[in-house]
Structure formats: C-alpha cells, structure tokens
Amino acid sequence: MRGIESVARVPRERVGNTGATARRLLGELKPYGRQLVLALVLIVLGAGAQAGGPYLIGRAIDQDILGGDPAGLFRTMLLLLVVYSVGAFASRGQIRQVGAVGQSILASLRERIFERLLRLPLGYFDKRPAGDLMSRMTNDVDTLNQLLSQGLTQLLGSLFSLIGIVVAMLFLDWRLAVVCYTIIPVMLLVNVYFARRARRAFRTTRETVGSVTSGLQEEIVGVREAQAFNRTEANIERFRERNAANRTANVQAVAITSAFAPTIDVLSTLATAIVIGFGGYLVVSGTLTVGLLTAFLIYVQQFFRPIQLASQVYTQAQSALAGAERIYNVLDEEPEPPDPPDTPRLKTIQGRIEFENVFFAYDEGRPVLQNISFEVEPGQTVALVGPTGAGKTTVANLIPRFYDATAGVVRVDGRDVREVERRSLREKIATVLQEPFLFSGTIAENIGYGKADATREEIEAAARTVSAHGFIATLPDGYDTEIGTGGGTLSQGQRQLVSFARAVLADPRILILDEATSNIDTRTEALIQKALGTLLQGRTSVVIAHRLSTIRTAGLILVIEAGRIAESGTHDSLLARNGLYADLYHRQFREPIPATPDG
Numbered sequence: 001m002r003g004i005e006s007v008a009r010v011p012r013e014r015v016g017n018t019g020a021t022a023r024r025l026l027g028e029l030k031p032y033g034r035q036l037v038l039a040l041v042l043i044v045l046g047a048g049a050q051a052g053g054p055y056l057i058g059r060a061i062d063q064d065i066l067g068g069d070p071a072g073l074f075r076t077m078l079l080l081l082v083v084y085s086v087g088a089f090a091s092r093g094q095i096r097q098v099g100a101v102g103q104s105i106l107a108s109l110r111e112r113i114f115e116r117l118l119r120l121p122l123g124y125f126d127k128r129p130a131g132d133l134m135s136r137m138t139n140d141v142d143t144l145n146q147l148l149s150q151g152l153t154q155l156l157g158s159l160f161s162l163i164g165i166v167v168a169m170l171f172l173d174w175r176l177a178v179v180c181y182t183i184i185p186v187m188l189l190v191n192v193y194f195a196r197r198a199r200r201a202f203r204t205t206r207e208t209v210g211s212v213t214s215g216l217q218e219e220i221v222g223v224r225e226a227q228a229f230n231r232t233e234a235n236i237e238r239f240r241e242r243n244a245a246n247r248t249a250n251v252q253a254v255a256i257t258s259a260f261a262p263t264i265d266v267l268s269t270l271a272t273a274i275v276i277g278f279g280g281y282l283v284v285s286g287t288l289t290v291g292l293l294t295a296f297l298i299y300v301q302q303f304f305r306p307i308q309l310a311s312q313v314y315t316q317a318q319s320a321l322a323g324a325e326r327i328y329n330v331l332d333e334e335p336e337p338p339d340p341p342d343t344p345r346l347k348t349i350q351g352r353i354e355f356e357n358v359f360f361a362y363d364e365g366r367p368v369l370q371n372i373s374f375e376v377e378p379g380q381t382v383a384l385v386g387p388t389g390a391g392k393t394t395v396a397n398l399i400p401r402f403y404d405a406t407a408g409v410v411r412v413d414g415r416d417v418r419e420v421e422r423r424s425l426r427e428k429i430a431t432v433l434q435e436p437f438l439f440s441g442t443i444a445e446n447i448g449y450g451k452a453d454a455t456r457e458e459i460e461a462a463a464r465t466v467s468a469h470g471f472i473a474t475l476p477d478g479y480d481t482e483i484g485t486g487g488g489t490l491s492q493g494q495r496q497l498v499s500f501a502r503a504v505l506a507d508p509r510i511l512i513l514d515e516a517t518s519n520i521d522t523r524t525e526a527l528i529q530k531a532l533g534t535l536l537q538g539r540t541s542v543v544i545a546h547r548l549s550t551i552r553t554a555g556l557i558l559v560i561e562a563g564r565i566a567e568s569g570t571h572d573s574l575l576a577r578n579g580l581y582a583d584l585y586h587r588q589f590r591e592p593i594p595a596t597p598d599g
Contacts, residue, residue: 018321025144025324028108032101039097042090043156049087050302051164055172056080058295066291095153102148106141112331113137119335122402123362135213136330140323147320151313158306158313165303169296173288176296179278180303183271187264187307194260201253202322208246215242253319260314268304275300336422345424349413350378351509351540353399358408360394368394370563372408376556381541383551385584386560392544395560396512399542400429412510430508434515436499438487443472444479446487446498450506462505468497511541548585557581 029036060076063069117133125133169177215238275297282288353376360369369391376382384392397403398410401417410417417425430450438446447462448454459479463469471494475481487495503511545551552571559567559574559581566580574581 018325021321021325021328022317024328025321028105029101032104035097035101039094039101039153040156042094042097043153043160046087046090046094046157047160047164049083049090050161051168052083053080053087054295054298054302055168056083057298058172058289058291060291061294062289062291091157094157095150098153098156099149102145102152105148106145109141109144109327110137113141113327116331116333116335120333121336122397124333126362129215131213131215132211133330135209136323136326139209139213140326143316143320143323147313147316151316151320154309155313155317158309162303162306165299165306169299169303172292172296172299173282175282176275176279176288179274180271180300182274183267187267190260190263190267194256194263197256201249201256202318205246205249205253205319205322207326208242208249212239212242212246215239264304264307268301268307271304272297272300339421339423343419343421345421346412346415346428347424349428349509351428352376352378352411352413353382353510353540353542354409354411354414355395355398356409356411358398358405358410360391360398360403360406362403367406368563369398369405372563372565374556374558374565374568376540376542378540379538380555381543381551381553382556382558383543383545383554384558384560385545385548385551385581386566390560391563392560393514395558396431396514396542396544399510399512400426400431428508429510429512430503430506431512431514432496432499432503436487436495438483438490438495438498440482440484442477442480442482443475443498446483447479447501447505449502454505458505459501462501463497465504466497466500468494468501471497509539511539512544513541514544515546546588548588559584 056076056079060073060080063072063076065073113136166177169180279288279293279296283290283293355372355374358369358372359367361367372391372395374382384395386392394403398405399412399417401422404418412420412425412428439449444456444459447459451458456479460469463472463479472479472481481489483489487498490498543551543554551557554571557567557569557571557574558565559579561580567574567577569577575585
C-alpha cells in the first residue's frame with residue numbers, strides 16, 4: 001500500500017505559517033466586535049462566578065459549620081446559589097453569542113471560496129480535482145465549525161477562569177499557590193511537544209480527506225466506464241487505499257491528541273497530592289484552616305479543568321488551522337486578472353479572427369502551440385483537424401480568452417483580445433463542447449442559460465432550429481421537465497441538442513464547435529447540419545471535428561500537428577495535395593490512397 005503522503009498529493013501546496021494562519025483566522029472576527037464584546041462580558045461574568053464559588057464553600061466550613069451558625073450557613077448557601085445561577089446564565093449567553101458569530105463567519109467563508117473559485121483562471125482547475133475543491137468548501141470549512149461555534153467560547157472561558165482561579169489561589173494562601181504552580185513549566189513543555197506533532201498530523205488528515213473526496217467524485221462520474229471496462233474491483237481497491245490512508249492519518253492524529261489529556265490528568269493528580277500533603281502539614285501546624293484547604297483543593301481541580309478544556313480546544317484548533325490553511329490557499333490564488341477601468345467594450349463585431357505568430361504553453365518550457373498564424377474572414381467557417389493532443393482545442397480556447405497566448409497576438413476584428421473587455425468579448429462568442437454540461441433545473445432554464453431575459457417563445461424557437469423541440473415535446477412536462485444534475489435523465493444526444501439550442505439562443509457572432517456533433521446519431525446530425533447552415537450565415541464559426549465528413553464545406557481547413565499548422569486549404573485542395581489531411585480522410589473512410597507522382 002502506498003504511503004499516506006503519496007495518496008494525499010492532489011497536488012502538493014505550500015505549507016503556511018501556522019501563527020499567520022491563526023492570526024488571519026482571528027481577523028475574521030473583526031466585523032463582529034459588538035457581539036464579541038457582549039460575549040466577553042458574559043465570559044468574564046461566568047469566570048468570576050466560577051472563581052467565587054470555592055471561596056464561599058471554604059467560608060461556609062470555617063465560619064458557619066465549624067462556627068455553629070445555621071443562619072449564616074443558610075445565607076452563604078443562598079449566595080452560592082445566586083453565584084452559580086449567574087454563572088449558568090452567563091455560560092448560556094456566551095455560547096449563543098459566539099455560536100452566532102461563528103456561523104456567520106462560516107457562511108462568509110463558503111461564499112468567498114465559491115466566488116473565488118468562479119473567478120479563477122481555467123488553468124487552476126486543470127491541475128486540481130473537483131472533489132478536492134469541494135472538500136475545501138465542505139469538510140475544511142466544517143472543521144472550523146466546532147472551533148468557532150464552541151471551541152472559541154471554551155477557550156476564552158478557560159482563559160478568564162484560569163486568571164480568576166490564579167488570583168483566588170494567591171489571595172487564599174500564596175504558599176500553596178506557589179507549590180501548585182511548580183507543575184506549570186512541565187505542562188508547558190508537554191504542550192510544545194504535542195503541538196508540533198499534532199500540527200503535522202492534522203495537516204495530513206486534511207490532505208487525505210481531500211484525496212478521498214476527489215477520488216469519490218471521480219469514481220462516481222466514471223462509474224459507466226468502470227463497469228464497461230471491468231475496472232470495478234480495481235477502482236474499489238484504489239478507493240480503499242485512499243480511505244485507508246485517511247483512516248491511518250486520523251488514527252495517528254487521534255493517537256497524538258488522545259495522549260495529551262491523560263498527561264494533563266496525571267499532572268493534575270500530582271498537583272492535588274502536593275497540595276494535600278503540604279496543605280495538610282499547614283493545617284496540622286495551625287497555620288491554615290480546614291475550610292481554606294478545602295477551598296484550595298477545589299481551586300486546584302478547577303485550575304486544571306480549564307487547561308483540560310483548552311487541550312480539547314487545542315485539538316480542534318489544530319484540525320481547524322489545517323483546514324483554514326487549505327481554505328486560505330484557495331482564497332490567496334490570483335483570480336483571472338480584471339480588465340483595467342478604461343478597457344473598451346466590444347459593442348458589435350463582424351467576426352474576423354486573426355492569429356499572428358501565436359505560442360502557448362500550459363506549463364513553462366512545454367509549448368503546446370508554436371507559431372500559429374491564420375486569418376478567418378467574417379462569416380467564414382474554419383475547421384481544425386489533426387491527431388488527438390495536437391492543440392486544436394487550445395487554439396479555440398484562446399479566442400474567448402479562456403487562456404492568454406504566451407507570445408503572439410490573437411485578434412477579433414483587428415483588436416487584440418487582451419485589450420478589450422473580457423465580458424463583452426465572450427458575449428459575442430458561444431461554445432458547444434463534445435461533453436455538454438447541463439445544470440440542475442428545467443430544460444427551458446438550461447436553454448436560456450446564456451440569455452437570462454429570454455422569453456418562452458425565443459427558447460422554443462431556438463430548440464426548433466436545432467430539431468430539439470420534437471423530443472422535448474414528448475417529455476412529461478415538456479420544457480418544464482426537471483433534468484437533474486448534468487442532465488442525467490437525458491440521453492447523450494439529447495443533452496447535445498439542448499446545448500446547441502443554448503448556443504442558438506445566445507445569438508453569437510462567433511460560434512465554436514468542439515467535437516460538438518460526435519455524440520449525435522447520423523439522422524440527428526443531418527438535421528443539425530441543415531440547421532447550422534442557416535445559423536452560421538453571416539457568422540464566423542470554428543469547428544473542431546474528427547468526423548471529416550462534417551467539415552467538407554468549410555471555407556478553410558487547418559491541419560494541426562504537434563502544435564503547428566501542418567497544412568491549410570479547402571477540402572478539395574488538401575485532398576489533392578495528398579498530405580496529412582488526405583491520409584486522415586482516407587483512413588477514416590477506408591478509401592484507397594491515390595498514388596503520388598513518385599510512385
């Protein structure tokens with residue numbers, strides 16, 4: 001079985017400074033100053049009540065019980081009831097206040113993560129599994145829930161309780177207090193030891209749970225392929241590895257943190273024994289009363305209780321900081337650069353496309369496109385063909401600026417696409433992919449996705465244009481049929497037709513079809529080709545196709561090979577050249593390749 005670290009790599013990110021992460025997380029509290037002030041008042045009130053209780057118990061023993069004063073005992077017990085009631089009220093109020101603040105912060109973090117994800121460049125998603133990103137929005141944010149909703153209250157309450165107890169112990173008898181405090185240096189050393197080990201362990205748990213989530217998402221999406229290729233057992237085994245790595249990481253983290261509380265218990269017992277021994281000696285010698293010793297023993301127990309609570313919060317904090325680190329890694333990613341304030345909008349375009357000496361690389365030093373140059377006139381159809389991985393889709397992605405060219409210029413109507421408003425550029429372009437994505441909702445909502453103010457008549461007209469109206473009309477609720485996430489209730493061909501209707505409704509000047517007819521049956525394809533013939537009149541279209549029969553009428557065919565334009569021309573001229581395009585065409589249709597003049 002692979003090690004935890006190898007399974008958790010999704011990919012590896014920088015390890016942040018834990019102190020900086022903690023300060024940043026505390027900075028999330030700034031907008032809630034008034035609520036926190038009220039919570040702090042309640043925390044101090046509760047700490048005061050906790051510190052006052054043992055003192056009253058000691059006084060009741062020395063003055064009321066041993067002094068034979070029943071009336072005084074009643075008054076002391078009544079006062080003790082009031083003190084503890086105030087403490088209970090303050091505790092409930094502080095938990096409510098801090099919990100409300102914590103939930104507000106969590107909601108804000110989820111919203112900011114989602115907003116940042118939608119604004120990140122596409123290159124960010126090329127290297128990160130969707131499941132891992134989902135884990136950050138759900139699992140990692142949830143790790144902060146316990147800390148911000150309860151742990152923070154416990155931590156602050158423990159801190160102020162500890163301060164009150166320390167003051168009360170010094171007030172009762174400084175000698176016993178000093179003896180008790182001799183345990184503190186040992187406790188600090190123990191804390192430092194466990195802190196370092198726990199921090200690393202919880203960071204690994206957050207990484208492995210992200211790996212499990214991303215693996216689960218991938219396997220569910222690919223379940224059809226897994227069954228088709230008899231990979232079910234292999235995929236189950238791979239998931240077991242990830243799940244086992246997550247289990248092992250959590251067991252290691254629990255093993256570290258679970259040893260912390262018993263260690264504190266041992267130190268607490270040791271301190272109690274010291275106080276009983278030394279305090280008993282002082283009582284026997286007549287320099288300390290029984291009531292004060294009793295009160296002091298209660299304080300000793302209370303002294304370690306906040307520390308034990310703090311140790312529990314510390315465990316939560318280590319897990320939460322590991323999750324916060326992953327959250328801030330997303331929030332710190334540079335979003336897609338905004339357009340400068342004076343960037344001009346594209347109002348209307350004719351649709352001329354020009355690539356001039358364009359180079360592009362997803363990763364530095366590994367070029368995908370090299371010196372690509374071509375021009376497409378308005379209304380012309382250009383087809384991109386070539387082997388898989390040659391760079392055809394990358395060429396198309398540079399037009400709407402999903403990526404920017406590493407070198408060279410991409411122009412629309414003679415204007416560098418990097419020098420016009422990105423939003424206005426994309427409004428003039430529609431893209432239909434080989435694997436269309438449909439959102440949960442109705443068919444009408446999916447067709448109207450690119451035009452929020454579309455009327456039902458416009459939606460139906462777009463569907464009729466691409467011959468989708470026929471199958472939509474047969475559905476139980478027609479255009480109001482709920483199709484589920486990804487359009488799972490529709491066939492592959494039907495989902496493609498809906499995506500075509502979506503593009504038609506957007507009324508683009510430039511249309512990009514990326515293998516868009518590969519999942520359509522022959523009869524439906526013929527209907528679509530006829531519809532597209534009408535749609536593409538006066539519009540520029542970029543067609544990426546492996547079915548060469550679909551691009552015979554293209555005004556320009558570019559043959560892309562290894563990131564370069566190997567050939568360009570019309571269908572007939574490229575066949576006559578008897579080069580790479582002719583070879584692809586004849587292999588696809590199994591026609592004999594004409595002999596060259598050289599034999």
